[in-house]
Amino acid sequence: MEEAGKILVELCFGTTCFVMGASKLQEIESIIPPQYRKRVEVKAHTCLDLCKNATYMKAPFVKVDGEIISEATVEKVLKAIESKVNG
Amino acid sequence: MDNSNTTHLKREVLVRLIRAFLNQEMKDLYKLPFEMRPKNAEVPYRCCIYKERAILRQRAIAGLGFGVENDDEITSLNEYVQKAMHRDKPDEEILTVVETACKGCVPSRVYVTELCQGCVARPCVSTCKFGAIQIKDGKSVIDGEKCKNCGMCMSVCPYSAIVRLKVPCEDACPVGAIAKNEKGHAEIDFDKCISCGACVGACPFAAVHEKSQVIDILKQIKSGKKVVAMVAPAVVGQLPVSVNKIAQALVDCGFSEVFEVAQGADITARTEAEDYRERMEKGDEFMTTSCCAAYNELVDKHIPELKPFRSETRTPMHYTAELVKKKYPDAVTVFIGPCVAKRKEAQKDEYTDFVMNFEEMGALFVAFNIEVANCKDYEFANEASKEGRFFAVTGGVAESVKVALKDFPEFYPTCVNGLNPKSVRDLKNWAKKGQCPEGNLVEIMACEGGCVAGSACLNNKRITTKKITEYANSSKCINDLPEGESEKVSK
Ligand code: FES
Numbered sequence: 001m002e003e004a005g006k007i008l009v010e011l012c013f014g015t016t017c018f019v020m021g022a023s024k025l026q027e028i029e030s031i032i033p034p035q036y037r038k039r040v041e042v043k044a045h046t047c048l049d050l051c052k053n054a055t056y057m058k059a060p061f062v063k064v065d066g067e068i069i070s071e072a073t074v075e076k077v078l079k080a081i082e083s084k085v086n087g
Numbered sequence: 088m089d090n091s092n093t094t095h096l097k098r099e100v101l102v103r104l105i106r107a108f109l110n111q112e113m114k115d116l117y118k119l120p121f122e123m124r125p126k127n128a129e130v131p132y133r134c135c136i137y138k139e140r141a142i143l144r145q146r147a148i149a150g151l152g153f154g155v156e157n158d159d160e161i162t163s164l165n166e167y168v169q170k171a172m173h174r175d176k177p178d179e180e181i182l183t184v185v186e187t188a189c190k191g192c193v194p195s196r197v198y199v200t201e202l203c204q205g206c207v208a209r210p211c212v213s214t215c216k217f218g219a220i221q222i223k224d225g226k227s228v229i230d231g232e233k234c235k236n237c238g239m240c241m242s243v244c245p246y247s248a249i250v251r252l253k254v255p256c257e258d259a260c261p262v263g264a265i266a267k268n269e270k271g272h273a274e275i276d277f278d279k280c281i282s283c284g285a286c287v288g289a290c291p292f293a294a295v296h297e298k299s300q301v302i303d304i305l306k307q308i309k310s311g312k313k314v315v316a317m318v319a320p321a322v323v324g325q326l327p328v329s330v331n332k333i334a335q336a337l338v339d340c341g342f343s344e345v346f347e348v349a350q351g352a353d354i355t356a357r358t359e360a361e362d363y364r365e366r367m368e369k370g371d372e373f374m375t376t377s378c379c380a381a382y383n384e385l386v387d388k389h390i391p392e393l394k395p396f397r398s399e400t401r402t403p404m405h406y407t408a409e410l411v412k413k414k415y416p417d418a419v420t421v422f423i424g425p426c427v428a429k430r431k432e433a434q435k436d437e438y439t440d441f442v443m444n445f446e447e448m449g450a451l452f453v454a455f456n457i458e459v460a461n462c463k464d465y466e467f468a469n470e471a472s473k474e475g476r477f478f479a480v481t482g483g484v485a486e487s488v489k490v491a492l493k494d495f496p497e498f499y500p501t502c503v504n505g506l507n508p509k510s511v512r513d514l515k516n517w518a519k520k521g522q523c524p525e526g527n528l529v530e531i532m533a534c535e536g537g538c539v540a541g542s543a544c545l546n547n548k549r550i551t552t553k554k555i556t557e558y559a560n561s562s563k564c565i566n567d568l569p570e571g572e573s574e575k576v577s578k
Contacts, residue, residue, distance in 0.1 A: 013327050015336075015459045019449035021095050023546045046460040056453055057099050057123075071095065 006041040007084045009077065010063040014047030021073075022060035028074055036085050092132065093293030094446075099123065100146045101301065101450035108305050109454060113172065117164045120144045138187065145185045149296035152303065154183040156274075177300045177441070180277050181430040182287070184265075189272045189294040192254045197236055199227045202248035211240035211249060259289035261506040261533075262389055281388060283381035283506060283533040284427030284542035297427055297543070301447045307419045307440075308341035315415065316342040317407045317439075319424030320349045321479035321538040324554025325445050325545040326452075326459050334465035336457045337423075337448070348422070349471030351407030352378075352478040353565055356487035359400040363488060363528055364495060371396070373523040376484050378402045380428035381533035385506065385514075393518040403478060404429060408438030410469075423448055425541025428533065444543035472565035479538035480552050485530040490565055501526030505535030 011025050029042045050061045050068065058070035064080040100119070107113050120140035124130070133139045145155045147164055151171040199211075205225035212220045212227065219233035220240060227249070229240075241249040256265045256273050264279035265286050273286070273294065287295045308314050316337045323330045334345040355378055366374050377383060377398040386393045408420045421441045422429055433439040443451075452459055474487035485500035492498060501523070503510045514531075517523040534540040539548040539555065 015326060015449075015457060016453045018326055019446075019453050019545060020098060023550075026547075026550065047458050052456070056102065 005039075007039055007065050007081060008063070009040055009042045009081065010048065011042065011044050012046075012048040012050070012059075012061045013044050014051065016047070016051040016056045017060035020056070020059040021071075024074060025060065025062065025072065025077065028077060031074060032078065032081065036081055039085055040081055093291070096143075097146065097293055097296070098446060098450050098453075100143065100150050101299065101447055102453045104147065104150045104299075105301060105305065105451055105454035108302060113168045114165060116147065116168050119147050119164065142185060142188045145187050146296065149183050149185060150299045150301070152177050152298045152300055154178060154180060154298065155185050155296075156183060171302045172306070174303070177303055177430075178298050179434065181282060181298055181427060181434075182275055182280070183296050183298055184273050184275060185294045185296055186272050188292050189290075190292050192267075193252055194267060195236070195254045195257055196231065196252050197229060197234060197238055197241060197249060198252050199229055199249050202246050203227050203244075204246050204248065206245065208245070210243040210245070214239045214243045255289040255291060256286035256295060259285040261285065261508060261511050262385065265295075279388065281381050281384035281506075281533075282428035282431045283385075285506075285533075287427060288542040297430065297444060299447055300430075300441045301443060301451070304421055304441050304443055305341075307421075313343045313415055313418045314341065315411045315418045315420050316345045317348050317351075317404065317411065317420060317422050318345060319404070319422065319426070319429075319479065319538060320347070320352060320476050320483075320555065321425045321541065321544070321551065322423065322445065323476070323479075323558045324539075324551035325425075326449070327546075328459050328462075329464065330558065331464035331466070332459050332462045333448075334467065335462040336452050336459045338465060339457055339462060340451050340455050342421070343418075345465060345467065346407055346411055346469070347467055347471045347476070348403045348407045348424070349475035349478065350410065350469050351403035351405065352475035352487070353472050353568065354406040355400055355403045355478075356472075356474055356484070356491045356565055357570065359398050359484075360488045360491035362398045362400055364492065367495070367497065367527065372521055373517070373527045373529055374398055375529040375531055376400075376488075378478070378484055379531055379533050380426065380432040381506065382531040384428060384431060385511065385533075389511070390515050390518055393514060396518065396521075402432065403475070404432065404439055405436050408436065412438045425538055425544045426534075427542055445541075445545050446543045449545050470568060471562065472568050473559045473562040474565040476562050477555060477559040480555055481532050481535070481537040482530065483537065484532075485528055487565060488528060493566065498528060499526035500528045500530065503529060503531045504537075506531075506533045 013022055048061055051059045060072045062069045062072040062077050065084055069076050103119055107116050120143040123143050124136050124139045130136050148155055148167055151167050203226045217233045217235050219230045220227050262279050262281055264276045265273050268274040337345050363374050375397045377400050386397055404422050411418055411420050419440045421443055422439050423443045425445050430442045433442045474490050477483035481502055481504045523529055536548045539551045
């Protein structure tokens with residue numbers, strides 16, 4: 001269960017996402033700026049089922065509070081967290 | 088080089104190629120650049136959509152296993168497909184520079200940045216032995232004609248205002264085998280190239296490609312032959328699942344069986360230990376290991392005087408392939424690893440037929456829609472040792488020799504952890520003097536950190552090193568495993 005009031009960051013480490021670049025997201029927890037860290041909960045998943053058929057080229061996928069980030073990079077995810085924190 | 092954008096592009100091209108093969112849509116491959124950059128699509132990286140498509144076309148040519156150097160730009164992708172589908176063996180040279188992707192970086196040189204404060208001391212001017220620095224408008228300026236790129240001015244500038252502009256591929260190459268040609272694009276001198284893959288990893292435009300053999304391998308599988316995958320010890324941790332699941336995923340892609348190359352590594356360790364003992368007993372000063380294919384090419388092409396000091400032992404890939412062929416004489420063997428140089432080694436190896444890198448393996452799983460975490464745990468027919476499984480990490484080979492030796496009083500191991508101009512100079516010196524001051528068993532790894540740092544890895548070396556260590560630690564000691572089948576191969 002996600003903790004109330006926390007921003008949920010769901011990383012997909014399914015095969016497609018991992019091959020297409022999610023390996024770079026593995027250490028994201030340690031890069032989240034300290035002022036946001038307490039407000040964020042990070043979860044790792046296997047396939048989030050977003051990569052089937054032609055959409056694999058948009059992998060890796062990350063969800064930030066349910067919002068899907070495609071071709072996710074560390075920068076994109078941090079930006080999404082920041083905009084959630086700042087409402 | 089950690090670059091998500093270029094990694095993504097390269098792998099997407101591979102997935103599309105493999106999917107086209109599997110879906111029997113190779114005749115539509117000419118569409119690939121247009122499908123990846125359709126009309127009115129965003130142009131994320133280059134000047135225009137046409138340039139991006141031209142680069143994607145050339146990446147596909149490399150993915151089909153051809154060199155881009157001889158591409159006349161008229162030959163269609165479909166004609167390349169025809170050639171790939173009908174060739175018997177892959178190209179001899181294993182790397183190619185995708186010329187359209189090569190930025191043609193500014194030539195490597197020493198450059199004064201705007202941080203120059205025009206100080207009164209002017210140590211750059213007085214330090215330069217070649218009189219190449221003058222003061223203009225109160226700031227230092229380098230005369231390109233006189234500058235010898237020695238970098239002395241950089242080291243004395245109190246503001247760190249002088250930098251060296253690098254060409255990443257040239258800078259990464261330990262043997263000066265890649266350089267800009269008269270057109271300003273990188274070109275590989277294959278007489279010098281040791282296939283270490285440093286340029287592949289260093290280019291921020293991903294312009295240096297391996298010529299893929301993936302179509303050749305898929306053709307073998309499709310023809311119904313027994314195709315055996317031999318996974319390098321570095322495979323552990325490439326995906327966030329167990330090695331047994333990765334092996335099962337390979338079977339699900341059509342490989343008939345999977346061998347751990349760690350099994351061959353056990354034979355290498357035992358043979359190398361014997362070789363070392365004999366050499367030391369007859370009074371040799373030192374011996375180097377011989378399992379790194381790029382190092383072997385370095386010795387053959389650049390430091391032949393080191394040959395007498397290099398172990399005669401064959402590599403884990405060779406021994407594993409020999410085990411496979413002894414067991415299944417008709418099998419087709421495919422080495423799967425992180426390394427460019429293994430492609431070269433395989434061409435000379437009597438038992439290894441093809442090479443697939445980890446990126447291609449990953450693309451294969453994506454193309455097959457395999458979620459590796461959901462695969463069963465494959466059971467390897469043979470067990471490999473802790474030491475064999477640790478070969479992929481710097482220090483692992485030397486450690487395996489130490490353990491296999493059991494007891495040798497004067498064993499002094501040392502590691503050359505990564506080939507670079509300095510370590511190449513050291514090796515030349517040791518060969519010339521016939522002595523190595525660092526130790527008497529010299530392990531050599533072309534990649535810093537070991538095979539886990541190979542240019543085609545899917546995961547970062549810190550994590551894979553940890554996973555490999557865990558896996559190795561759960562395995563038996565080499566001396567507690569029977570030599571068994573390994574005795575039957577030619578040492
Ligand atoms: S692997 Fe990430 S959505 Fe399928």
